Amino acid sequence: MIRQFIIGSFFTIVITAVVSCHGKEIKEQLNEQSEETVELKNYTEEKVTVQEFVTWCADKNNKLNKSKDIADIRFDLSYRPAPCMAYLELRTETYDFPKFQEACNHYYDMSYFNFRLEVIDGTGELLKYKLQSPAQYEERVKYTSFEMQKDIYLVQGNDTLLPGLFHFERIFEVAPYSTVMLAFDNKKFNKDSEFTIIYNDKLFEKGFVKFNYKNKQLINLPNISGL
Amino acid sequence: MKLKSLITTILISGLISFVALFIYNRMYHTKTAYIEIKKVFNGFQMKKELEKEYEKTQKGRDKILDSLSFNLKLMSKHLNERKNSKIEIPKDEIYQFEYNREEFLKLKKQYQEDNAVLSQKYDNQILAQLTQYVIEYGKKNNYDIILGADGNGSLMYSKESYNISEDIIVYINNKYKGID
Numbered sequence: 479m480i481r482q483f484i485i486g487s488f489f490t491i492v493i494t495a496v497v498s499c500h501g502k503e504i505k506e507q508l509n510e511q512s513e514e515t516v517e518l519k520n521y522t523e524e525k526v527t528v529q530e531f532v533t534w535c536a537d538k539n540n541k542l543n544k545s546k547d548i549a550d551i552r553f554d555l556s557y558r559p560a561p562c563m564a565y566l567e568l569r570t571e572t573y574d575f576p577k578f579q580e581a582c583n584h585y586y587d588m589s590y591f592n593f594r595l596e597v598i599d600g601t602g603e604l605l606k607y608k609l610q611s612p613a614q615y616e617e618r619v620k621y622t623s624f625e626m627q628k629d630i631y632l633v634q635g636n637d638t639l640l641p642g643l644f645h646f647e648r649i650f651e652v653a654p655y656s657t658v659m660l661a662f663d664n665k666k667f668n669k670d671s672e673f674t675i676i677y678n679d680k681l682f683e684k685g686f687v688k689f690n691y692k693n694k695q696l697i698n699l700p701n702i703s704g705l
Numbered sequence: 706m707k708l709k710s711l712i713t714t715i716l717i718s719g720l721i722s723f724v725a726l727f728i729y730n731r732m733y734h735t736k737t738a739y740i741e742i743k744k745v746f747n748g749f750q751m752k753k754e755l756e757k758e759y760e761k762t763q764k765g766r767d768k769i770l771d772s773l774s775f776n777l778k779l780m781s782k783h784l785n786e787r788k789n790s791k792i793e794i795p796k797d798e799i800y801q802f803e804y805n806r807e808e809f810l811k812l813k814k815q816y817q818e819d820n821a822v823l824s825q826k827y828d829n830q831i832l833a834q835l836t837q838y839v840i841e842y843g844k845k846n847n848y849d850i851i852l853g854a855d856g857n858g859s860l861m862y863s864k865e866s867y868n869i870s871e872d873i874i875v876y877i878n879n880k881y882k883g884i885d
Contacts, residue, residue, distance in 0.1 A: 541885060547841075549833045674883055685830030686751060688883035 524700035528578065531702050532565050542696075544689040547598060551682050554594040555675060555689045560585035561702055588642060588661040589669060589696065593630070595681070596655035604656045605648070607682070618681060622646045622656070629680060632662050634673040639666050669696050738869040739852040739860055740839070748874040749835055751881050755827040762823060766816045773809045780805065838877040 526534060535542050535558070542557040558566075564581035568574075597607045605618045627644035643661035667673060670693065677687045746752055780802050787794050843851045851869070854860040 544883060544885070546880075546883070548837050683826060683830060684833060685827070686754065686881075688881060690883035690885075 521698050521700045525703045526700045528561065528565055528702055531700060532562055534700055535559060535562050541692075544691075546687055546689070548679075548684045548687065550598050550600070551679075551684060552594075552596040552598050553677065553679075553684075553687050554592075554596070556592040556594075557691070557696055558590040558592055559696075559699055560590075563590055587664055589664055589667075590643075590659065590661045591675065593658040593660060593677070594655055595658075600654035602654055603648075603651050604654055605681075607654065621681065622648075626658070626681070627660075629678040630658070630660060630675070632667055632673055632675050634667050634671060637667065639663070642666075670694055735849045736847055737850045737852070738848055738867050739854050739863050740873050741868065741870045742853045742855040744870050745839075745873055745877070746831070746835065748870075748878070749831060749881070750878045751834055752831050755831060759820075759823060759827055763820055766820070770809070770813055770816065773805070773812065777802075777805055777809055834881060835877060838880045839873060841880065842873055842876045 521534075521540075534540055536556075537543075538545070542559075544555045546553045560582045561578075563585040564578055567581050567584075568578060595604060597604060600607060605615060605622065609615055623646060626646060627641060630641060630644070632639040632641075639662055641660040642663045643659070645659045647657045647659065649656065672691065672693050674688050674690045676689075679685060679687055784794055784798070784802060839851060842848075852860050852863075854863070
């Protein structure tokens, strides 16, 4: 009986040890595999409703939305495909498909992104965060209105592209974040290929904040039924 | 019968070992690693990029200073030649020389200060992002502690297997580049 127990324990200890040692590698392999699966999945075959499409785009797992925390500031960049922009435009109106399609056509020339800067666990106005003097507030307002658009750009290969459209939206004391709507001319970059959007943060001095979009990430979207 | 009891024994002892190991890992095992701070800092892509930016700015400033310095040397040479030849030098030329020299020294000092401020600013930016990504790496890989070895005695010895500098460099560079 004792011999049985010793042999049994020996086998189990060996197996447990082997599993423990290789557990990390197996887990890493599984992670890599699951990431590859996400990358390779083709969404263009899927047919969804407009509402489902908007929800799909907002889902972080679908990689259209990127987020980066640097110390106390969170930077979020979300790609807004034309149907999302049309949906936002027509939100208050009664749903009408031809109208929706027409609205979509307004947005096909450019790639729209929503860029949000937020104080993590903060309150009050973003531009007043860690303010050192009243003059600095004025500087920040001026910067976000006129200078900031020069510090956000798209890099593809050796080409650098500034946004064709830039709008900084202030919501004052309502919440500790601000949103920038930016758009890049589709004729000036290849949407199918990999690119990086870079923001050189001079507002909170966090330096270069980069968001990378891989090949076909912007075009691998589900289809809206009827469109 | 003998085989059955053997299998039962193996299963029970396996289960007990597994539970014991699981509890031990959860409660007592601290997942620790260390990074070589200098190696990680130098391997960080952001550091390389900002270093280039800094050198570009510094070279631009040095060029301006070199040009001013060259003009000053020329002026000085002319003034000395005329002085040696005992030709009278107009006072406004001497004033001009003095003024240019003062301006040069002022600018040189200002650039030295600006360079120091810029270097400090870039270092802070690099450290802020590097720290953030190391924290994220630690959380993602369930580390309890990640130590920083900087050669000043804060970490005197550790097995090489605890050194995760290479993995960290890959991770922080991907995070910096915005790659998911």
